[in-house]
Amino acid sequence: MNLTLKPLREQVIVITGASSGIGLATARMAVEAGARVVLVARNEEALADIQRQLDAGDRLMYVVADVGKREELDRVASDTLDRFGGFDTWINNAGASVWGRLDEVDDEDHHRVMQTNYWGTLYGSTIAMAHLREKGGAIINIGSLESAVALPFHATYSASKHAIKALTEVMRVELQKSQAPISVTLVRPSSTDTLFMDHSKNRLPSAPIFPPPVYAPEVVAQAILYAAEHPQRDVYIGNTKFLTRLAQHAPGLTDWIKRTFIYDKLQSGKPDSDPQGALHNADVGNAIDGLVSGNYPGRTMKTSLYTRASQHPVATTAAVMLGALTLASLMTRRR
Template sequence: MPQTVLITGASGGIGRATAREFARRGARVGLVARGRAGLEAAAEEVRGLGGEPLVAPADVADHTALHEAAAAVERHLGPIDVWVNVAFTSVFAPFTEITPEEFRRVTEVAYLGFANGTREALSRMLPRDRGTIVQVGSALGDRSIPLQSAYCGAKHAVNGFTSSVRTELMHQGSNVHITVVQMPAVNTPQFSWVRSRLPRHPQPVPPIYQPEVAARAVLHAAAHPRRKQYYVGASTVGTIVANKFAAGLLDRYLARTGYDSQQTGAPAHPHPDNLWKPADADRDHGAHGVFDDSAHAHSAQAWLPRHPALTWSGAAGLTAAAATAAAWLHRTRRAG
């Protein structure tokens, strides 16, 4: 029996790539986002790959609109088995250059949008006592960086919120599961349509991965949701481990490097952004951003959980890497 999946932020980036992965498995896919052109193009891809799409435009910050989108998905495609929260927006700027209205908007989409989606999913899954919610998180939900205070705050909030909901489900003995997939830097269109006050074109902090890497991890997490979190990319694991052992050192390192590493050498040019209006309402931008030449199409670290026979050796390798990172950070701190 084909699964019914609802994906927010499905018109571009990780959401778009995730829709394609589920479609390859014959899923019925509810596509939720604001941009009509992006949604229609995503629906064509889902259909072409063997899935059954339904376009359901909605702003995830509007819980009423999200409720109506979910109702349409279940009315046309059947009960939702998997709900994937992806949608977000952001502002690239120092905190003092972000207006209160902009900060609130990012929070409403990137954090409250996840809460709205989770609430809507639970209202449908709990009575059936089955279903899976996948939160697309970020390494920045554990380790904040400069110039992304609103986004980092939202991703930290998603982690805390999700842990609370998970323990409530456990208390109830529910067969509904919730998990988080923590992502690295990903080559999505957001870096061309995000609101930015930086002097140069924004970029993800290398190493950069293609959205298909993230999408495969989401698919695996949806099929194996009992694990609390999944980590995509060695950079994600390294960042989280380093932050546990030497957060102060990372503060100083990011203070020195975090501005330049988030900008290309090209000057910024005025462009429409997607903070208040969708950037793909009239033109489809696809899943990929402009960093194809430097983005990795595979992640060995993300590959390991999908191959259980190698999980123990992979875990041992990560443990050794963590120990090495900790020792290096300790020596660096003492030397400083």
């Protein structure tokens, strides 16, 4: 079945985890494109400040909610219906994390990560399905490189992203079988320069740090909003597709790489100023919020050529052909 999605300027878009990082970058771009946007997060102070900054008038609203509680996401949907009459795209972006060796992380922390990441995505997806089943629209779930490649010290986060991948695939097939006009997309970011580390709880001896390459949040946001207009199954950011295939076809080699190189690179060697993060704090504790980018000390990639090529194959092919013809013309003239 061919699915047709509205242009962004005609859409109402719900974004969870919208108080910083990828969610906030997506919200900004959606507002700039003319969409009506619903911001969802736990931090009311940050949401109110973002609403003032974006200055989108009656095209923007926020709802304070913990995605790990179905009744609170039900309220998000209800408030959106009251304000905008419905929604067209639901983006399950909210995420939580704890870093530490598997046997040194408390059960309470494991549970909280799964409650936010997996159950939050499950609740959001089923609520969105119920609303979109007749009218159509898009459900976009944020997976990760870790949907396929689990990282040391990140067992539960990796497990939650594996689970989100499975949930997304089952949902897609079931909706296709019932011919529901809903596009279901899994976006798989690589390392991204957000406040993710600031918000994570940390049990490692030093502050965790993502291995390079690290991408700007706007790279992911652009890919998300493209999928909100153009139905796609999977969207890989940066090197995620290559590493996913490597894990699938050479698991032993992948384990060796993680054991030999990644294991130590995930620890910065610098003290963590707030090891408690925002895992259990509704007010995000001492962790900052309301910002798109984090404090990654290295180079941040501003574009992903692979993502752009996969989402715009015709334009990319034309550009490559034009480049080849130009080069051939120059070579001919030199002769």
